[in-house]
Amino acid sequence: MTGALIYACVGAALFVCGVAGLILLPHLLRKILAFNIMGSGVFLMLVGLGQHDNIPDPIPQAMVLTGIVVAVAATALALAFVRRLLYLTSKAQFVANSKSLDQTEEKLITRERNKEGDASK
Amino acid sequence: MSMKSLLNAVVIFFSATLGLTLIWAILELPVSNHIHLSEQVLIQLDASGVRHPTTAVLLNFRGFDTLLEVMVLLxxxxxxxxxTKKRKPKNLSISIRLNQPYLQALLWSARVLVPMMVLVAGYLLGVGGYQPGGAFQAAAVLAAAGVLLNLSGLLPTWREPSWSLRLGFIFGLLLFLLITAMTLFLSPGLLLQYPITLAGIFILIIEAGLTLSLGLILAGFFLLLSDEVNNKKADE
Structure with missing residues (x-):
């Protein structure tokens, strides 16, 4: 077994850990972490398999570099959404009833507007 | 409860099966003899304007991907x-209450480290042409410097980003688009086909712009939201 295959196999193992975590863990922060572990596994597979006799192939390297940056951006966006959800529901979990979420948001918006109105008076 | 543990067992079983299948597939993967993309890259490397193959792929051969990537980030x-608009801000760094000696150590290390990180970013940008490095690595270091400054309380959270900051976010993309437009005039009909004599300087200009903008964008992912979220309790 060459070094390249070890990287690829570890990548596959990480990917599977991420999949299991994504399904099993209810907390959204953990889901985001699991998703990132999945991504890291895929990157490791791409970089591991994309080399011949320990000479790296520049194309998978460039792909993974692009992928890492996009993954960071997607994670940041996901975290921003989780924070919004936490603000609305005080829970970082998926909401079964999205209608109640809309109502909470409306309530908060009207409350903020009322406050602004009071302040301007 | 037993239903849940049964579900967990099923998920773990399927994940393990998937993992073993994947590993088996990797081990059985035939060594391909048809595709020699890396050799193509090395053959064309002299025409790319840089000496490092990964940089050549990122900013010359697949420059279009990088252009779209910056748009995805934006x-x-x-x-x-x-x-950011929907919250009442409160600085995170204020809420971290450190004892005075620890705070001093944090401030001191931030003040020493940040100029060094800027230097490292410049170095990474410069060496990208001929060894591992380049805009993305440099931008990551710059963004880390921003996060460090914010956490140590020296740089406030970007509550309402000013127009100059917003311009900084898109500066790299604008520069990239400008050069893309220039390539259309220099070699008509071919998008992002740099003339061989100008390729090196074009790539350096794009990378410098991207380093600044990507550094701001990546730092922005943290600094735009780095204040406390749970204002509800504070309101009531």
Missing amino acids: LALLGVLDQ
Whole structure:
């Protein structure tokens, strides 16, 4: 077994850990972490398999570099959404009833507007 | 409860099966003899204007991908920016209450480290042409410096990003688009086909612009939202 295959196999193992975590863990922060572990596994597979006799192939390297940056951006966006959800529901979990979420948001918006109105008076 | 543990067992079983299948597939993967993309890259490397193959792929051969990637980052930033309006801000660094000696150590190390990180970013940008490095690595170091400054309380959270900051976010993309437009005039009909004599300087200009903008964008992902979220209790 060459070094390249070890990287690829570890990548596959990480990917599977991420999949299991994504399904099993209810907390959204953990889901985001699991998703990132999945991504890291895929990157490791791409970089591991994309080399011949320990000479790296520049194309998978460039792909993974692009992928890492996009993954960071997607994670940041996901975290921003989780924070919004936490603000609305005080829970970082998926909401079964999205209608109640809309109502909470409306309530908060009207409350903020009322406050602004009071302040301007 | 037993239903849940049964579900967990099923998920773990399927994940393990998937993992073993994947590993088996990797081990059985035939060594391909048809595709020699890396050799193509090495053959064309002299025409790319840089000496490092990964940089050549990122900014010359697949420059279009990198252009779109920057747009994806800006889209994500727009999503994060949208969230900043909806909260009452409170600086995270104030809420970290450190004892005075620890705080001094943190401030001191931040003040020493940040100029060094800027230097490292410049170095990474410069060496990208001929060894591992380049805009993305340099931008990551710059963004880390921003996060460090914010956490140590020296740089406030970007509550309402000013126009100059917003311009900084898109500066790299604008520069990239400008050069893309120039390539259309220099070699008509071919998008992002740099003339061989100018390729090196074009790539360096794009990378310098991207380092600044990507550093701001990546730092922005943290600094736009780095204040406390749970204002509800404070309100009531």
